[in-house]
Amino acid sequence: MQTVFQKPEALTDVQMHYCPGCTHGIIHRLVAEAIDSLGIREQAIGVASVGCSVFAYDYFNCDMQQAAHGRAPAVATGIKRVRPDNIVFTYQGDGDLASIGMAEIVHAAARSENITVIFVNNAIYGMTSGQMAPTTLLGQKTATSPRGRTAEEMGYPIKMCELLATLEGPAYLTRVSTHDSRHVLQAGRAIKKAFEMQQQKKGFALVEVLSTCSVNWGMTPVDALKWVEQNMVPYYPLGVYKDVTAKEGN
Ligand SMILES: Cc1ncc(C[n+]2csc(CCOP(=O)(O)OP(=O)(O)O)c2C)c(N)n1
Numbered sequence: 621m622q623t624v625f626q627k628p629e630a631l632t633d634v635q636m637h638y639c640p641g642c643t644h645g646i647i648h649r650l651v652a653e654a655i656d657s658l659g660i661r662e663q664a665i666g667v668a669s670v671g672c673s674v675f676a677y678d679y680f681n682c683d684m685q686q687a688a689h690g691r692a693p694a695v696a697t698g699i700k701r702v703r704p705d706n707i708v709f710t711y712q713g714d715g716d717l718a719s720i721g722m723a724e725i726v727h728a729a730a731r732s733e734n735i736t737v738i739f740v741n742n743a744i745y746g747m748t749s750g751q752m753a754p755t756t757l758l759g760q761k762t763a764t765s766p767r768g769r770t771a772e773e774m775g776y777p778i779k780m781c782e783l784l785a786t787l788e789g790p791a792y793l794t795r796v797s798t799h800d801s802r803h804v805l806q807a808g809r810a811i812k813k814a815f816e817m818q819q820q821k822k823g824f825a826l827v828e829v830l831s832t833c834s835v836n837w838g839m840t841p842v843d844a845l846k847w848v849e850q851n852m853v854p855y856y857p858l859g860v861y862k863d864v865t866a867k868e869g870n
Pocket of ligand 1: 673716717
């Protein structure tokens with residue numbers, strides 16, 4: 621019988637712990653599919669961060685290293701510099717990357733470290749049960765903004781792709797989403813391209829993936845996907861923010 625669908629080799633058989641409706645599992649699969657299709661599983665080294673994806677080291681079937689909260693780009697920098705022939709990626713949430721890890725990501729991008737960053741933006745601190753993140757939308761209710769985020773009190777949500785696009789360093793910056801199957805397929809293509817950029821030694825590549833946290837948002841999984849489309853996408857426009865290969869006509 622012909623196999624039409626199977627688990628990517630780059631995922632282990634360990635059952636994931638993610639909540640119903642969470643899109644971390646989908647994004648794990650997209651990363652694993654990209655690794656499989658490029659044939660780089662033996663070369664790949666992932667850096668797991670701290671957040672709901674803290675157990676990523678159990679789920680990816682490649683070498684993995686755990687970093688302290690926010691420090692994954694610094695750890696990935698070290699690994700890539702001593703092992704330049706390996707393909708090194710980080711997998712980070714928005715609390716991890718855009719709050720405590722802001723300095724690490726900005727400097728890794730400015731240095732154009734030849735690493736691939738998977739940035740999962742679910743607009744909240746998921747693992748610690750729903751506090752406001754730097755990416756929480758204005759008006760969004762969280763455990764620490766129970767009446768909704770206001771610009772006056774809490775400032776504006778940070779748009780990481782736009783911010784990093786002001787730097788000379790990055791080679792590839794793109795924002796994709798997981799709110800329906802068409803966008804999931806697009807996200808997969810972007811993640812694969814971000815790994816290819818590293819293979820071609822182009823420098824720093826980051827894929828921001830808009831994601832859900834239905835449990836901490838207090839929504840059903842279906843409503844959470846609609847919320848991404850109706851609320852996150854307008855504030856965080858999808859698209860390519862930087863692509864040095866486009867200039868080269870590749
Ligand atoms: C140095 C340090 N500070 C704070 C924490 C607590 N902490 C663990 S996970 C987390 C937030 C994670 O949120 P995010 O990165 O958005 O990922 P998500 O869980 O939503 O996927 C925080 C603040 C920690 N583990 N270490």
